[in-house]
Amino acid sequence: xxxxxxxxxxxxxxxxGSVYALVALGFHIIYNGTRxxxxxQGEQVVLGGVIALSCMSxxxxxxxxxxxxxxxxxxxxxxxxxxxAIRPNLETSELSIIxxxxxxxxxxxxxxxxxxxKDPMYFPPFTKGGSLEFMGAYMLRQSLWIMGITAAxxxxxxxxxxxxxxxxxxxxxxxxxxxxxxxxISPFRMVSCSFILSGCLGAIAGSIVAPLTxxxxxxxxxxxxxxxxxxxxxxxxxxxxxxxxALLLGILEFFIxxxxxxxxxxxxAIFILLIALMLKxxxxxxxx
Amino acid sequence: MRGIKELxxxxxxxxxxxxxxxxxxxxxxPLFDSNEYHLDVAVIIGIYCIINIGLNLLLGNTGQxxxxxxxxxxxxxxxxxxxxxxxxxxxxxxxxxxxILTATLGISVGLTSLKLRGHYLAMATLGFGIIAxxxxxxxxxxxxxxxxxxNIPAPSIFGFQLDNEFKYYYLVWAFVLLVFIxxxxxxxxxxxxxxxxxxxxxxxxxxxxxxxxxxxLKIFTLSAAYAGIAGALFAGFQNYISPESFSVYSSIIxxxxxxxxxxxxxxxxxxxxxxxxxxxxxxxxxxxxxFISPQIKAILNEHSYHLIAYGFFVLIIIVFLPEGIVGGVKxxxxxxxxxxxSKQIVIE
Numbered sequence: 170x171x172x173x174x175x176x177x178x179x180x181x182x183x184x185x186g187s188v189y190a191l192v193a194l195g196f197h198i199i200y201n202g203t204r205x206x207x208x209x210q211g212e213q214v215v216l217g218g219v220i221a222l223s224c225m226s227x228x229x230x231x232x233x234x235x236x237x238x239x240x241x242x243x244x245x246x247x248x249x250x251x252x253x254a255i256r257p258n259l260e261t262s263e264l265s266i267i268x269x270x271x272x273x274x275x276x277x278x279x280x281x282x283x284x285x286x287k288d289p290m291y292f293p294p295f296t297k298g299g300s301l302e303f304m305g306a307y308m309l310r311q312s313l314w315i316m317g318i319t320a321a322x323x324x325x326x327x328x329x330x331x332x333x334x335x336x337x338x339x340x341x342x343x344x345x346x347x348x349x350x351x352x353x354i355s356p357f358r359m360v361s362c363s364f365i366l367s368g369c370l371g372a373i374a375g376s377i378v379a380p381l382t383x384x385x386x387x388x389x390x391x392x393x394x395x396x397x398x399x400x401x402x403x404x405x406x407x408x409x410x411x412x413x414x415a416l417l418l419g420i421l422e423f424f425i426x427x428x429x430x431x432x433x434x435x436x437x438a439i440f441i442l443l444i445a446l447m448l449k450x451x452x453x454x455x456x457x
Numbered sequence: 458m459r460g461i462k463e464l465x466x467x468x469x470x471x472x473x474x475x476x477x478x479x480x481x482x483x484x485x486x487p488l489f490d491s492n493e494y495h496l497d498v499a500v501i502i503g504i505y506c507i508i509n510i511g512l513n514l515l516l517g518n519t520g521q522x523x524x525x526x527x528x529x530x531x532x533x534x535x536x537x538x539x540x541x542x543x544x545x546x547x548x549x550x551x552x553x554x555x556x557i558l559t560a561t562l563g564i565s566v567g568l569t570s571l572k573l574r575g576h577y578l579a580m581a582t583l584g585f586g587i588i589a590x591x592x593x594x595x596x597x598x599x600x601x602x603x604x605x606x607x608n609i610p611a612p613s614i615f616g617f618q619l620d621n622e623f624k625y626y627y628l629v630w631a632f633v634l635l636v637f638i639x640x641x642x643x644x645x646x647x648x649x650x651x652x653x654x655x656x657x658x659x660x661x662x663x664x665x666x667x668x669x670x671x672x673x674l675k676i677f678t679l680s681a682a683y684a685g686i687a688g689a690l691f692a693g694f695q696n697y698i699s700p701e702s703f704s705v706y707s708s709i710i711x712x713x714x715x716x717x718x719x720x721x722x723x724x725x726x727x728x729x730x731x732x733x734x735x736x737x738x739x740x741x742x743x744x745x746x747x748f749i750s751p752q753i754k755a756i757l758n759e760h761s762y763h764l765i766a767y768g769f770f771v772l773i774i775i776v777f778l779p780e781g782i783v784g785g786v787k788x789x790x791x792x793x794x795x796x797x798x799s800k801q802i803v804i805e
Contacts, residue, residue: 206576208709254772261779264522268716268775271709276768279761390705394587401580436591439584447569450577 173305178423184312184381185395186419187319188214191374192396193403193411194326195367200405201343202363203259205266209250211393212277213368217243217375218384219285222292232295239372247368251361259360274389281385289383311380318377322370323412330408339363391435395422402442404452413454418442476641479724480634487626496622500694502734503629504687507636509715509726511683514640516712517721518649519676520656521574524708525566525582528589529559529681531703533688538606538698539599548612548619548693555689556682563681567674586705593700605699612693625694632690633727636683640723652676717774719783728782733771740766 192210199207220242224235254273258265294311301308330336342349342359350356374392375384382388396415403414421441426434445453487496512526533555540551570581593600600606611620619625643649654662655669662669692698710733718729740763744754756762778785 200576206579254776257776258779264516264716264720265775265779268713269772271713272768272772272775274768275771276765279764279768282761283765394583394705398580398584401577405576432595433591436588436595439587443569443581443584446573446577446581450572 171305174427176304176306178427179420180306180308180312182420182423183416184309184315184419185422186399186416187315188374188378188392189396189399189415189419190412191319191322191370192392193400193415194323194408195370195374196397196400197405197408197411198363198367198370200400202339202360203255203263203266205263205270206397207367208267208270208393209274209277210367210371210396211389211391212274212281213243213246213371214375214378214392215281215385215389216246216277217372218292218379218382219281219290219375220372221376221379222290222384223285225293236376239376240369243368243370243372243375244365245368247364247366247371248361250368251364255360255364256357259357274393278387278389285385287386289386289388292379292384294380295377309381311377315377315381318373322373326366326370327408335362398439398442402445402453404455407452407455410452410454414452417453476637476724480637483630483633484627487623491623493622496626498734498738500622500625500629501691502731503626503633504691504694505711505714505730505734506633506727507629507687507690508684509711509718509730510633510636510640510723511680512711513715513718513720513723513726514643514652515676515680516715517719517725518644518652518656519673521673521677522579522712523582523677523680524579524705524712525584525586525589526680526684526711527703527705527707528586529563529684530688530691530707531589531593531700532562533559533685534692534698534703535593535600535606535688536685537689538609538692541612541693542606542609548614548689551693552686552689555685559685559688560678560682563678564674566681567677571670571674583705583708586708590700590704593703600700603700605697606692607697609692609696609698611696619693629690629694632686636686637723637727644723648672648675713771715781717771717778717781719781722781722783725781725783732782733767736770737763737767 192214195210195213196207199205199210217239221235221239224230224238225232228235228238230238250273254269255266258269294309295314296310298310301310301313328336330340338349338354339359339362341352342354342356343363346356346359349359378392395418399415399418400411401414402418403412404410418438422434422438425437429437486499490496508526508530512523515521515523536555536558537548537551540546540554541548546554566582566585570578573581594603596602611618613619614628617624619628644652651662651667651672654665654667655672659669688703691702714729714733715726716729717733718727719725743749744763774782780788
């Protein structure tokens with residue numbers, strides 16, 4: 170195992186890990202607000218990819234504009250998703266929220282197949298050109314975009330939660346919704362905001378990963394599972410934890426695929442994750 | 458008017474009569490509808506019912522979530538397929554071995570995940586499901602990989618060939634009845650009450666001398682064994698099995714079925730399974746009926762509209778009946794009772 174090998178694994182792992190991190194952050198935000206798992210998160214990612222593709226090919230928008238439009242559409246879909254499917258069950262049980270989200274995942278996945286195509290579609294990389302070489306390791310240009318945009322999103326989200334009034338209100342409501350209600354924060358509106366945010370995150374993740382995985386197709390489930398696994402590995406209740414957990418999972422996967430077995434990659438990665446879960450059930454990077 | 462009161466007093470007998478009638482309908486069904494395809498669907502429903510009764514016992518009565526139930530189902534199926542096809546064991550023995558194997562795996566998964574609950578348990582069982590489905594695909598020498606395990610012999614019991622849907626229907630639903638009765642007894646026994654107590658107040662239970670870990674492990678094992686038996690029945694019925702039937706998606710659908718039917722109720726598992734299995738068939742029947750013009754038919758057949766409809770169907774039920782269908786019926790029953798009280802029809 171040479172240095173360039175290690176570097177290659179790090180680059181590949183961090184690229185996919187970044188996508189998982191965005192998905193995991195979506196899980197984390199919804200988990201904080203509702204204590205439920207949002208099974209539609211993966212389909213929201215796929216949706217982001219196909220919407221960005223349509224913005225570029227059908228509306229002929231330039232990439233940055235298409236990206237922002239996708240972000241907004243993702244948020245709007247998140248809003249309606251919450252109002253129609255989640256709000257009615259918000260006060261019954263987490264399990265009914267989970268089932269709602271499964272139903273929405275099925276609807277989204279098949280709507281994408283009906284409106285766009287069943288098979289994945291080609292999505293051009295953000296910048297053209299061959300891969301970059303750095304100390305013997307090769308890196309796609311898109312990898313840089315993915316890592317950069319993810320890092321920017323993570324920082325922006327952190328700022329939002331700790332420096333804006335709305336962000337603080339969401340955190341307050343997530344921590345203690347009774348007390349938050351007493352000081353005039355509507356918990357319903359905060360859950361709504363959480364879903365808008367996670368919709369935006371899904372749209373970002375979908376449009377940046379599409380050049381690597383193509384847009385559309387049956388990818389959603391696997392991405393959602395990986396994001397969730399990464400989140401659990403790091404500790405679903407901490408935002409720093411989910412990002413670190415997801416990055417670690419990405420690297421772990423690449424390591425296994427390179428050195429052990431490509432076919433058993435997911436199985437071994439999940440197995441290691443389960444062992445980590447047994448040893449430290451609250452997550453590797455959970456605060457407290 | 459006394460009749461109503463007496464019925465209320467003998468709620469137990471009353472529900473037993475309903476159980477009996479419903480199972481009578483189930484067992485008379487093939488005599489009135491001998492359509493092969495309908496029976497085929499009904500056999501699969503019966504197999505899913507066995508899994509879901511176990512899953513509901515786990516989630517509804519003990520509060521442990523599992524998104525890996527399809528893994529046990531698959532292990533049971535492959536175990537039975539390998540034993541009957543490669544080793545030429547009898548079908549009965551293969552069912553027993555499938556149950557033993559899945560129960561053993563259930564104990565080991567249950568033991569390792571005893572500390573976990575809620576989302577962590579969901580992740581652990583989901584992970585187990587993913588590992589199992591990777592193994593089905595990758596271990597090609599044993600499972601045949603993605604192309605599936607072919608030529609599983611049709612089962613026979615004591616020399617009696619179960620070679621058509623009609624005969625198999627009775628075998629599967631006899632198993633459902635068996636599982637139904639034993640689960641109903643379990644719920645109404647000391648163990649069932651202990652489970653309910655664990656579900657509601659786990660720490661208090663410890664203080665009362667109920668060991669929550671022991672009970673949770675037992676139920677986890679039992680539900681795994683149910684899924685294993687269902688898998689063996691599935692393999693015998695299908696003649697060929699492939700990894701798709703045991704994917705994570707199936708586990709998620711099983712979860713939907715029991716929540717929609719009603720958690721903590723054995724009938725809830727059966728009703729949820731029946732409704733969510735029949736709905737796609739119903740849509741398919743509508744799409745191919747003669748009232749629809751061929752143009753629309755072509756569009757409907759080309760795309761996965763039926764799955765979108767399925768998603769909306771699940772969503773509508775869960776939004777309007779968050780406690781599931783059985784919960785909704787119970788609420789209605791309570792309301793009717795209240796109304797009877799207010800009209801003084803029922804006299805205390």
